[in-house]
Amino acid sequence: MSAPGAAVAPRTHVVLAALLRKELRVELRSFEAVPAMSLFSVTTFVLFHFALSRNTLSGDLASGVLWVTLLFAAMLGINRLFVADAEQGGFDGFLLSPADRSALLYAKALTLLAYLVVLELVAVPAFALLLLGPALWPALPGLLVVLALGDLGVVVIGTLVGALAVRTSVRDLLGPMISLPLLVPVLLCAARASSPVLAATRAGPLPLRWLVTLALYDLVFGLITFAVFDFLLED
Amino acid sequence: MIPLHDAVPYVAAAYTVFFALILLYLAIMSGKLGRIERELGELTELAARRGAGAGDRDEP
Amino acid sequence: MYGKRLRTLALTTFAALTLTLVLAFFWAPNDADQGFLQKIFYIHVPLAIVTLCGFIYGGVAAIAHLRTHDSRWDMRSYVAIHLSLVFGVGVLITGSIWAKGSWGVWWDWSEPTLVSFLLIMLLYATYQPLRFAIEDPERQARYASVFAITAGAFVPINFVIVRLSTAYLHPRVLGNVSANLPGRFQVVFYLSLVSIALLWITLWRYEMTSKHASAQLRALRRLLAGEDEEQLPRRSAVPTLSLETASAGSAEGGGGAR
Amino acid sequence: MCARCRRAGRRRAGASRCGVAILAAIELRGLTRRYGERVALADVTLSLATGQTLAVLGPNGAGKTTLLRLLATLLRPHGGVVEVLGHPLPKENWAVRGRIGLLGHEPLLYRELSARENLALHGALHGVTGTRRSEELLAAVAMERRADEPLRTLSRGMVQRVAVARTLLHDPALLLLDEPRANLDPAASELVEPLIGRASGRTRVIVSHDPAGVLAEADLVLGLVRGRVALLAGAAELDAAALTELYR
Numbered sequence: 001m002s003a004p005g006a007a008v009a010p011r012t013h014v015v016l017a018a019l020l021r022k023e024l025r026v027e028l029r030s031f032e033a034v035p036a037m038s039l040f041s042v043t044t045f046v047l048f049h050f051a052l053s054r055n056t057l058s059g060d061l062a063s064g065v066l067w068v069t070l071l072f073a074a075m076l077g078i079n080r081l082f083v084a085d086a087e088q089g090g091f092d093g094f095l096l097s098p099a100d101r102s103a104l105l106y107a108k109a110l111t112l113l114a115y116l117v118v119l120e121l122v123a124v125p126a127f128a129l130l131l132l133g134p135a136l137w138p139a140l141p142g143l144l145v146v147l148a149l150g151d152l153g154v155v156v157i158g159t160l161v162g163a164l165a166v167r168t169s170v171r172d173l174l175g176p177m178i179s180l181p182l183l184v185p186v187l188l189c190a191a192r193a194s195s196p197v198l199a200a201t202r203a204g205p206l207p208l209r210w211l212v213t214l215a216l217y218d219l220v221f222g223l224i225t226f227a228v229f230d231f232l233l234e235d
Numbered sequence: 236m237i238p239l240h241d242a243v244p245y246v247a248a249a250y251t252v253f254f255a256l257i258l259l260y261l262a263i264m265s266g267k268l269g270r271i272e273r274e275l276g277e278l279t280e281l282a283a284r285r286g287a288g289a290g291d292r293d294e295p
Numbered sequence: 296m297y298g299k300r301l302r303t304l305a306l307t308t309f310a311a312l313t314l315t316l317v318l319a320f321f322w323a324p325n326d327a328d329q330g331f332l333q334k335i336f337y338i339h340v341p342l343a344i345v346t347l348c349g350f351i352y353g354g355v356a357a358i359a360h361l362r363t364h365d366s367r368w369d370m371r372s373y374v375a376i377h378l379s380l381v382f383g384v385g386v387l388i389t390g391s392i393w394a395k396g397s398w399g400v401w402w403d404w405s406e407p408t409l410v411s412f413l414l415i416m417l418l419y420a421t422y423q424p425l426r427f428a429i430e431d432p433e434r435q436a437r438y439a440s441v442f443a444i445t446a447g448a449f450v451p452i453n454f455v456i457v458r459l460s461t462a463y464l465h466p467r468v469l470g471n472v473s474a475n476l477p478g479r480f481q482v483v484f485y486l487s488l489v490s491i492a493l494l495w496i497t498l499w500r501y502e503m504t505s506k507h508a509s510a511q512l513r514a515l516r517r518l519l520a521g522e523d524e525e526q527l528p529r530r531s532a533v534p535t536l537s538l539e540t541a542s543a544g545s546a547e548g549g550g551g552a553r
Numbered sequence: 554m555c556a557r558c559r560r561a562g563r564r565r566a567g568a569s570r571c572g573v574a575i576l577a578a579i580e581l582r583g584l585t586r587r588y589g590e591r592v593a594l595a596d597v598t599l600s601l602a603t604g605q606t607l608a609v610l611g612p613n614g615a616g617k618t619t620l621l622r623l624l625a626t627l628l629r630p631h632g633g634v635v636e637v638l639g640h641p642l643p644k645e646n647w648a649v650r651g652r653i654g655l656l657g658h659e660p661l662l663y664r665e666l667s668a669r670e671n672l673a674l675h676g677a678l679h680g681v682t683g684t685r686r687s688e689e690l691l692a693a694v695a696m697e698r699r700a701d702e703p704l705r706t707l708s709r710g711m712v713q714r715v716a717v718a719r720t721l722l723h724d725p726a727l728l729l730l731d732e733p734r735a736n737l738d739p740a741a742s743e744l745v746e747p748l749i750g751r752a753s754g755r756t757r758v759i760v761s762h763d764p765a766g767v768l769a770e771a772d773l774v775l776g777l778v779r780g781r782v783a784l785l786a787g788a789a790e791l792d793a794a795a796l797t798e799l800y801r
Contacts, residue, residue, distance in 0.1 A: 009651065010680035018677030026665045029703065089661035095627055096661075097678035097723075098651035160445065164438055168428035174421065178442070181418035182449060185456045192460070213456060224448050228441045231361050235434065235628050242331035245396035249335040249389040253342070256385045260378075260498065267505050274512055281519050364629070432589030513590060535589040537631070 012106075015099040019107035026084050033080040033115055038122035041073040045123075045130045056133035058200035060191070066127050066198075067150065067191045070116075071183060073123065075176045077115040078158040081108055082166035091167075091233060101230045109159045116151045134200055142197035142206045146190055149211060152218040153186030160225040163232045182221075189214035301500050308497045311490030315483065323483045332396045339389040341488040343408055345495045346386055347450055349379030350419065354447020357440035369436040369534045372443050374502045376422050378495060383416045404461070411457035418446050426532035436534055510536040578603040578727055578756040579624065583633035586619055586780075593619045594780045596633070601773060603726075606757040608771035608788070610764055612800055615777040617760040618657070621729050624758060625655045638726055651679050654725035656733055656749065660716035664705035668696055668715045671704065672722055679723035690718035695744055709736045717745045728757040734766075764796035 027033060048065050049055070057065055085091050094104055124143070128136035136143075157179050165175040189210045196204035319337045326333030353376040360368035390412065394403045404410060425442055429435040579601040586594040594616045601607045609617045622628045624637055626646045635642040640649045655661075662671045672687035681687075691697040694714040704712050713736045720728065733749055734742050746752060751770045761767040768774070768788055776784030776799045783799055784791075 009647070010677060014677055014680075018674050022663065022666065022670070022674050025670060026663060029665045084663065084665070088663050089659040090663065092627060092655075092659070093661035093675065094678065096625060096650060096653065096655055097675070098647060098680070099678045160441075164425070164441060167434070168425065168438075169430070170424070170428045174425060174428055177421045178418070178425065181414055181421075182445070184414055185453060188456065188460055209459075213459065217452065217456070220448065220452060221445075224445055228361070228444055231437055231441050234437075235622075239325075239331050242334075242396060245332055245392050246334045249338055249392045252388045252392065253338050253385050256381065256388075257494070257498075260381050264502060264505060267509070271505070271509050271512055274509075274516070278512070278515055278519055285519060433587075510590075517590070537587055537590065 009098045012100045012103045015097075015103040016106055016110075019103060020110060023107060023111040027111075030084075032083075033077045034118050036080075037073040037076050037115060037119045040076055041069050041119060041123035042126045042130075044069040044072065045127055049131060054131075057131045058133040058198055060195040062127075062132055062198040063191045063194040065131065066124075066194070067187050069127070070120065070123060070150070071154070071180070071187055073119055074112075074116060074154045074158060075179070077112055077119070078154075078162045078179060079165075079172050079175045081112055081115075081159065081162040083171075086166045095233055095235075101233055102226065104233070105159060105226065105229045108162070109155050112155045112158050112162070113151060116154060120147055120151075132198065134198060134203070139197045139203040142203060143194055145206060145211070146194040146197070146214075149193075149214045149218060150186055150190035153190075153214060153221070154183060156218055156222045156225050157182045157186070160221075160229060160232075163229065185217050186214065189217065301497070301504060304493070304497045304500060308490060308493040311486065311493055315487045315490045318483045318486060323479045326480075329397060332393070335389060335393045335396065337483055337487045338491075339386065339393055340408075341484070341491040342382055342389065343386045343412060344488060345491045346379045346382040346412075347415070347454070348492070349375050349382065349495055349499075350415065350450050351447050353379065353443045354450075357443035357447065360436065360440045361444070366436060366534060366537045369440060370503065370506060370536055372440060373426075373534045374499055374506065376419060376443060378499050378502060380416070380419055380422075382495065383412065383419070386412055387416060407454075407458040407461040410461060411454045414453055414457065415446075415450055418449060422446070423532045426534075427530065430530055432535045435532075439534070506533065507536065576603070577601060577636070578605070578638060579607070579758070580636035581633065584620075584623070584630055584635055585632035586616075586623060586628060587631050588619075592780045594623070594777075597775075597777075597782055598633075599773070599775060599782075599785055601756065601758070603756050604754060605772040606751060606759060606770055607773045607775060608767040609758060609760045609775045609777060610762075610767070610796060610799060611777035611783070614779075616780040617777055618731060619780075620777070621655070621657070621731055621758065621760055624727075625653050625729050626650055627655075651723055652726045653729060654720035654723070654727070655729045655731075656716060656720040657729075657731040658735070660704075660712050660719070662704055662712065662715060662719060665703055667703055668700040668707075668718070671715065672719060675719050675722050681723050686724075687718070687722060690721055690748075691715075693744075693748060694718050694741075710738055710741055713737055714741055714745065717748055721748055726756065728753070728755050730757060731760045732762065733759065734763075764799075768796065 045065070048057075048069070052061075052065075054061075085094070124136070124147070161175055161179040161182065165171045165178060168174055193207055193210035193214065196207060315337065319334055323337075325331055326336075329336075353372045356368050356372035356375060359365075360372060387409070390406070390409045391401045394406060394409065395401050402409070422439065422442060426435050426439050429438055577600045579599070581600070582598050584594055584597040585592065597620065599607070609620060611617055619628065623630055623635065623642075626637075626642060626649055629643050637649050638652055642649065662668075663674075666674070668691060669684075669687065672691070673684070676682070676684075676687060688697065691700050694717055696711060696714050696718065699707060699711065704715065707715075717733075728749055730749060733745075737745065749757070751757075759767055759770065768791065771788040774784065774786055774788050774791055774796070775782065776796070778799065784795070
């Protein structure tokens with residue numbers, strides 16, 4: 001009676017594709033994260049309008065308002081990122097399989113990136129419509145570059161802190177409490193980088209200094225997340 | 236350059252804050268020490284009772 | 296096992312601290328532009344440096360904990376971060392007193408050390424709540440170590456980025472004040488740095504001894520009172536020492552500490 | 554030599570490590586696991602041959618589930634030697650994962666996904682290609698009719714049947730069952746018997762609270778009280794009375 005042959009260990013991209021399909025289906029059917037984030041961002045713009053009692057913003061103020069709104073909207077996504085796995089035994093199901101641990105990290109990071117992209121597809125036009133003084137169109141290319149790097153930072157920190165906070169008793173509080181200080185450098189660099197682009201007169205050039213700093217920050221914390229993520233799963 | 240007598244209260248405040256913090260920390264730690272001492276008392280008493288209760292073994 | 300060299304350490308710290316105070320107030324001259332106020336400098340900056348090193352040591356101990364799964368490293372990381380938080384409060388208060396003295400405001404956003412320190416304290420303030428929020432001691436230790444490593448890496452990076460941003464606004468002279476200090480200032484500064492570092496180490500060993508003693512006490516209680524009488528462990532952020540490894544390595548524990 | 558060991562370049566001939574007909578499916582020597590300062594499992598020693606069934610009994614909080622999760626590589630042992638399917642844990646977790654089927658209180662399935670989607674995900678995680686195996690199992694647990702509805706619309710019993718299919722999808726060599734018959738009505742129990750019952754011919758570890766019932770299926774019985782081995786004997790030598798004494 002020979003022990004049944006073991007299935008060969010799955011290749012990471014197969015696992016990654018399966019995990020992403022699951023994430024897409026769960027999100028499309030339960031609509032937990034993305035709609036909430038988008039609505040939250042539009043509402044926050046309205047709040048800023050009344051709080052600052054300004055009809056149009058530009059330069060530093062505009063980029064600051066934009067990035068603070070995106071960051072807080074991202075908090076909602078980070079809080080929801082691992083909830084389904086924590087509550088329905090997804091972690092155990094994954095750990096039982098011979099799949100590579102970092103496949104879960106890649107899947108969750110890409111999912112959070114997708115959340116942020118969809119968020120920005122709603123938030124940036126809404127921002128241009130409601131608050132942005134200068135025209136969005138000339139500023140768009142530069143803004144997209146900054147958005148990309150900023151999103152990377154949020155994804156790296158968000159995935160790590162999301163996994164760290166989800167299996168604790170105060171997950172909705174702990175997630176933002178830990179990730180916001182870690183995201184301050186991302187906010188700082190992104191806001192400084194995108195303020196000339198949103199300048200009132202003419203969309204100025206992107207300040208290279210802040211882009212490089214932001215990229216380095218993303219890289220360093222990307223490596224750290226990659227290194228320590230597995231320890232959050234093993235028991 | 237702020238005159239000497241203006242600066243003294245700030246410097247004094249800074250150093251007192253530093254020492255106050257250390258003393259507060261030591262106070263908390265000595266509280267813990269007190270708790271350890273009290274619990275040790277309970278345990279030695281328990282051990283003595285256990286020793287007396289057993290009666291046969293001579294407790295060290 | 297942590298208490299062995301504690302007494303000598305405490306005495307040397309006491310001597311170093313008094314010497315620093317004496318020299319700072321009676322030997323070092325008043326600063327050219329800051330005057331007597333500059334004396335705060337001898338407390339504030341070394342305290343900040345020692346606190347940052349304490350956080351980084353917390354991260355290093357956390358790395359060791361994740362690699363060796365030895366709960367004593369988790370305890371060392373916990374005590375280091377706990378102590379650095381206390382020192383960090385001192386840094387913030389003395390910093391704002393200094394800001395009030397020299398610029399007339401309790402808080403000054405253009406002072407990079409203060410700003411980055413506030414950020415670091417905000418981050419590490421979540422360390423205890425994170426530990427308390429996880430009940431399983433093993434997972435608590437592991438998650439705390441992951442946090443300590445990430446936050447430990449954040450400390451220097453954040454220091455650089457905040458300095459980059461404030462210097463970008465209007466460079467402050469204070470930025471590299473410790474570098475170009477004339478002779479006497481430098482001597483007192485480094486002496487103060489050494490004595491505050493000694494203070495940190497002494498308090499760290501003191502707390503380690505206390506935590507270790509209470510762990511052994513609980514073990515003794517379990518031995519005497521037997522397993523059943525021992526009530527469910529109440530939730531706490533303090534790490535639990537598994538004593539088999541601890542007592543086994545007692546000889547090494549004394550030397551290996553810090 | 555299982556496929557994974559071969560791929561991992563294990564050329565040591567004759568190593569008992571992963572020889573196909575390994576003697577002991579589970580080998581425990583002095584296994585300990587702590588929960589903080591308290592002991593969850595202390596000094597558990599036993600050996601279970603391939604194809605046999607081990608029943609684990611004992612009051613609540615005795616460490617039964619801890620033992621099961623430890624064998625499933627979900628928990629790290631704090632002391633002692635653990636060898637599952639010939640591989641020492643936790644050093645060779647990779648070689649053992651994917652050859653173990655865990656069926657516990659939690660179905661480990663996503664409520665938003667349908668049975669087929671859950672099995673497809675589980676299959677991808679375990680490197681099982683194609684849907685032949687999952688369709689076979691869905692038919693075996695009589696769930697093929699409602700296989701495309703999200704699990705949250707199904708009853709607890711049906712979800713448990715899908716969980717049985719998940720447990721067997723990757724054809725595990727070792728089954729770890731935590732009260733498998735809970736939430737299953739008699740008809741469903743009958744249905745899954747050939748899959749997870751004695752008839753499946755797989756090595757099994759069953760955690761149960763029904764001494765009489767499990768005694769019939771077990772070859773070896775382990776009684777755990779507060780993490781310590783209170784009783785370890787062949788099922789033949791035991792009777793229900795000895796077992797109930799365990800719970801006193």
